[in-house]
Amino acid sequence: MPEDMPNSYMTGPDEQGRFGIFGGRFVSETLMPLILDLEERYEHAKTDPTFWAEMNDLWTHYVGRPSPLYYAERLTQHLGGAKIYMKRDELNHTGAHKINNVLGQIILARRMGKTRIIAETGAGQHGVATATVCAKFGLKCVVYMGAHDVERQAPNVFRMKLLGAEVIPVTSGRGTLKDAMNDALRDWVTNVRDTFYCIGTVAGPHPYPAMVRDFQSIIGKEAKQQILEREGRLPDTIIAAIGGGSNAMGLFYPFLDDKSVRIIGVEAGGKGVDDRMEHCASLTGGRPGVLHGNRTYLLQDEDGQILEGYSISAGLDYPGIGPEHSWLHDVGRAEYVSITDAEALAAFQLCCEQEGIIPALEPSHALAHVMKIAPTLPKDHLIVMNLCGRGDKDIFTVAKHLGVNMKI
Amino acid sequence: MTRIDDRFAELKAKGRKAFVAYIMAGDPDLDTSLAVMQGLPGAGVDVIELGMPFTDPMADGPTIQLAGQRALDGGQTLAKTLDMVRTFRKTDQTTPIVMMGYYNPIYSRGVDRFLVEAKEAGIDGLIVVDLPPEEDEELCLPAQKAGLNFIRLATPTTDAKRLPKVLQNTSGFVYYVSITGITGAAAAQAAEVAPEVARIKAATDLPVIVGFGISTPDSAKAIATIADGCVVGSAIVKEIGAGKAPAEVLAQVAALAQGAHSA
Numbered sequence: 120m121p122e123d124m125p126n127s128y129m130t131g132p133d134e135q136g137r138f139g140i141f142g143g144r145f146v147s148e149t150l151m152p153l154i155l156d157l158e159e160r161y162e163h164a165k166t167d168p169t170f171w172a173e174m175n176d177l178w179t180h181y182v183g184r185p186s187p188l189y190y191a192e193r194l195t196q197h198l199g200g201a202k203i204y205m206k207r208d209e210l211n212h213t214g215a216h217k218i219n220n221v222l223g224q225i226i227l228a229r230r231m232g233k234t235r236i237i238a239e240t241g242a243g244q245h246g247v248a249t250a251t252v253c254a255k256f257g258l259k260c261v262v263y264m265g266a267h268d269v270e271r272q273a274p275n276v277f278r279m280k281l282l283g284a285e286v287i288p289v290t291s292g293r294g295t296l297k298d299a300m301n302d303a304l305r306d307w308v309t310n311v312r313d314t315f316y317c318i319g320t321v322a323g324p325h326p327y328p329a330m331v332r333d334f335q336s337i338i339g340k341e342a343k344q345q346i347l348e349r350e351g352r353l354p355d356t357i358i359a360a361i362g363g364g365s366n367a368m369g370l371f372y373p374f375l376d377d378k379s380v381r382i383i384g385v386e387a388g389g390k391g392v393d394d395r396m397e398h399c400a401s402l403t404g405g406r407p408g409v410l411h412g413n414r415t416y417l418l419q420d421e422d423g424q425i426l427e428g429y430s431i432s433a434g435l436d437y438p439g440i441g442p443e444h445s446w447l448h449d450v451g452r453a454e455y456v457s458i459t460d461a462e463a464l465a466a467f468q469l470c471c472e473q474e475g476i477i478p479a480l481e482p483s484h485a486l487a488h489v490m491k492i493a494p495t496l497p498k499d500h501l502i503v504m505n506l507c508g509r510g511d512k513d514i515f516t517v518a519k520h521l522g523v524n525m526k527i
Numbered sequence: 528m529t530r531i532d533d534r535f536a537e538l539k540a541k542g543r544k545a546f547v548a549y550i551m552a553g554d555p556d557l558d559t560s561l562a563v564m565q566g567l568p569g570a571g572v573d574v575i576e577l578g579m580p581f582t583d584p585m586a587d588g589p590t591i592q593l594a595g596q597r598a599l600d601g602g603q604t605l606a607k608t609l610d611m612v613r614t615f616r617k618t619d620q621t622t623p624i625v626m627m628g629y630y631n632p633i634y635s636r637g638v639d640r641f642l643v644e645a646k647e648a649g650i651d652g653l654i655v656v657d658l659p660p661e662e663d664e665e666l667c668l669p670a671q672k673a674g675l676n677f678i679r680l681a682t683p684t685t686d687a688k689r690l691p692k693v694l695q696n697t698s699g700f701v702y703y704v705s706i707t708g709i710t711g712a713a714a715a716q717a718a719e720v721a722p723e724v725a726r727i728k729a730a731t732d733l734p735v736i737v738g739f740g741i742s743t744p745d746s747a748k749a750i751a752t753i754a755d756g757c758v759v760g761s762a763i764v765k766e767i768g769a770g771k772a773p774a775e776v777l778a779q780v781a782a783l784a785q786g787a788h789s790a
Contacts, residue, residue: 135661145630145657147586149682149707152689291592297583304585309708311684409631409657410583422604423635425582 128375128452131443136325136413139449141442144324146412149308158326160231165333170226174334177222181255182212184219184337188345188503193473201496203489204354205506206342206370209478215508216338216366217248221317223334225252228315235259235314239303241268241296241362242433243275244479244508245319250284260284263303266294268433275512293427296437300411320363321441324412328441335369342503343373350501356381356492359505360485361455362399362435364444366507375452384444385484387430388457399428400457401440402448415442431460431516432480434508462487464520467510479508480516529651530623531676531699534573535734535755545700545756546571546747546787547736548780549627551578551594552611553603554767560598561611562773568622570777571784576654576758579608579628586656588711590761593768605632605641609648616649625678625699627654630666638666642673652676652699660692667696676700681727683707690730700734701727703754708739711761715740721753744786751790759783 131138136158144154164170178184187210191203208216228236236258240246246262253260262279266288269276279286292298307316321328321335339357346354357374359367361384374380389398398404401416408417410425418426418438428438447453458466463480466487470478478486485504493502510517518525538545548567554560567575580595580603587595612624626645633641633655645653653670660667660679667677676699684707685693694701703724705715720737727735737750738758750757762783766776 144659144661146659147656147682148659148680148693149586149684149704151659151661152684152686291589292582292596301583301585305588305709308586309712311707409629409634411585412657414634417631419631419635421635422606423581423632424599425631 128447129372131446132325132329138443138446140407141415141445142325142328142413144412145409145414146324147308149311153311154324160227161326161330164227164230173226174223178219178337182218182222183210185341185345186210188342188349190349191474194470197473198490198493200498201356201493201500201502202498203493204346204501204503206338206503208338208366208505208507209509213244213248213251214511215244215248215479216335216369217245217319218251219337219369220319220331220334220365221245221248221252223330224315224317225256225258228317229256231315233313233315235261235310236317237261237263237303237306237314238317238319239263239296239299240319241265241299241436242512243268243272243279244434244512246284246286247275247278247282249317250279250282253284254282261306262286263289263299263306265296265299266290268296272433272512295427297425304411320365321368321443322363322411322413322415322439328413328443331365332368332372332443335365336372338366338369338505339371339373342370346501346503353377353380354501354503355379356383356500356502358383358385358485358489358502359507360385360435360481361440361444362387362437362481363439364441366505368441368443370505371453382453383488384453384455385488386455386457387432387435387484388459389429389431391459392457396426397429398457399430399435399437401438402444402455403457405438407445410439413442415439415445416448431463431520432484434479434481435484456488458484458487464517466490467517476506477510478506479510480513481508482506529674529676529699530621531574531625531651534623535700538573544751544787544790545573545734545736546751546784547574547576547738547756547758548572548763549576549578549758549760550767551580551591551598551764552608553580553598553601554594554764555597556601557603557607557611559773561614563767563776564611564615565618566773566777567780568619570781571788572622572780573756574623574625576625576627576760577608577612579605579626579632581629581632584629586709588709588761590711590765590768594764597768605636609644612648612650623651624649625652625654626650628656630655630657633666638669642670642675646673646675650675652678654678654680654702656680660695663696671696671698678702680704683723690727694731697733700736700755701731702758703727703735703737705737705739705750710739713740714742714746715750717749717753720750724754744782747783747786748790751787757787
């Protein structure tokens with residue numbers, strides 16, 4: 120068979136759970152039977168109208184979908200170039216895109232007869248979303264969170280506890296998001312028979328990257344329909360921030376085969392993408408490796424030991440990235456750039472001042488890149504950026520960085 | 528035939544059960560772990576499992592996680608672990624060495640390069656926790672081709688339907704994980720493990736060795752009785768972690784080995 124150029128970017132993953140060389144199922148034998156079972160159940164659910172009817176009902180009445188596509192008029196005028204639209208996923212119940220995916224996984228877990236849900240969380244948004252849906256369905260919920268994050272995200276820890284979840288501070292390793300994921304995997308391997316692991320991003324062993332992408336794709340599907348209604352055409356550029364990459368994959372996926380649409384993912388550049396490695400830009404500053412069940416770009420040393428990421432945003436603070444992003448990067452369908460803490464903070468403030476929206480620090484990274492490119496683009500250039508979370512959780516961090524003492 | 532195959536043939540001829548001991552390379556430092564390693568055969572160890580430290584050991588409990596961290600903090604690298612094996616081989620040509628760890632440090636070094644170096648250094652087999660049969664093309668098949676055994680883990684969740692797939696490209700021995708869980712956690716119960724071992728033995732001629740949750744001479748004996756041998760890891764690593772001198776660690780290893788050999 121001749122080597123054809125792909126006529127679609129939407130056919131992955133293959134049967135091995137691979138996007139090109141990325142993805143796969145790099146887990147211990149104990150978990151393999153469960154992962155294969157999950158894959159089978161998900162494949163079935165994907166084409167089961169009753170599954171999607173349940174999802175759609177909850178998306179509409181519990182989450183508040185569709186989220187608006189908002190024309191950021193003042194910001195557009197302020198930047199003086201491209202026309203900027205924001206996909207308002209920060210208006211979802213629990214304040215971020217995370218719940219889109221959690222609902223799907225929990226409905227699946229219930230269909231599989233699992234009674235106990237575990238999750239990892241960094242900033243706490245995925246933990247809160249998981250605790251929320253577990254409360255709604257009366258499921259036992261255990262959230263693993265790095266001890267360091269438990270300290271700096273106290274409001275979200277309290278939210279999870281109010282919602283009935285048990286929050287376990289992870290002190291193993293260095294006590295960060297990747298260690299929380301390790302401990303969640305250790306829990307899963309121990310309680311594999313009754314427990315469902317609700318992963319928060321488009322990473323982990325197959326089928327998680329594809330499954331989480333499919334659940335988050337509601338963002339891109341809505342955005343596409345909404346921009347067509349508003350402007351009568353597709354956007355020219357779509358932009359989203361990336362930690363693991365679930366909000367970005369959700370926005371990007373329905374546009375992958377629209378070749379005229381430029382796709383840009385924004386990684387967390389921390390204090391700058393250089394040899395000090397004080398950043399989380401896996402694609403810009405990492406290389407392919409295997410961690411947490413998949414092959415993907417990772418921050419690692421020359422001996423294959425995983426490095427800690429750093430970012431002002433706890434939600435981007437992860438040394439890896441979803442395998443489909445690694446593939447889109449290598450085949451060149453999407454571009455990946457990085458934004459520093461300082462640039463994200465400036466975007467955070469500008470969004471508050473110009474639009475009356477307090478964004479989370481994660482989408483502030485995407486917005487910072489919009490600020491860079493919008494002024495260089497013509498006025499009829501349409502940008503859609505994903506405003507994937509609200510910033511209430513971040514006001515303490517921002518205050519600290521702005522030198523404001525919040526204690527009264 | 529690797530040293531592993533030879534050793535198990537020899538044990539079988541003597542009607543003896545195998546005692547396998549795990550230590551972490553470079554824990555707490557290179558010299559100490561080499562001293563312990565060199566003493567293991569004299570303490571009655573039939574097969575050495577040498578852990579390769581990794582920052583994110585997802586299948587391991589706190590004891591082995593901390594050992595890996597100590598080794599990494601002490602500057603242990605894969606190159607140094609290979610050197611450690613070369614040094615060991617200068618004085619011991621017969622004791623089988625199985626390297627155990629996670630895939631990324633090997634992948635990072637390059638599979639082909641690693642296999643050449645491992646073989647040349649005197650390593651006989653590999654256990655790589657995060658490479659199930661679904662990923663055999665990554666390392667398992669190239670390793671077999673390079674003349675190394677690839678030892679697979681079978682677990683309580685490996686059902687009858689899946690077992691043939693797990694056994695298919697396994698060589699050396701089968702490592703049966705006695706519990707659903709991580710290393711150093713719950714105690715393995717011989718009564719529960721016995722039917723599982725029998726189930727695996729019915730499907731393969733390879734020796735079946737049981738690991739996870741074995742920490743005393745008595746439990747080593749009980750488990751070795753119902754299998755072809757047993758592995759002790761965390762219980763030994765814990766002593767090293769407590770700062771015990773190699774001689775003390777080896778005395779404890781000898782007691783565990785005696786337990787297994789009395790089976």
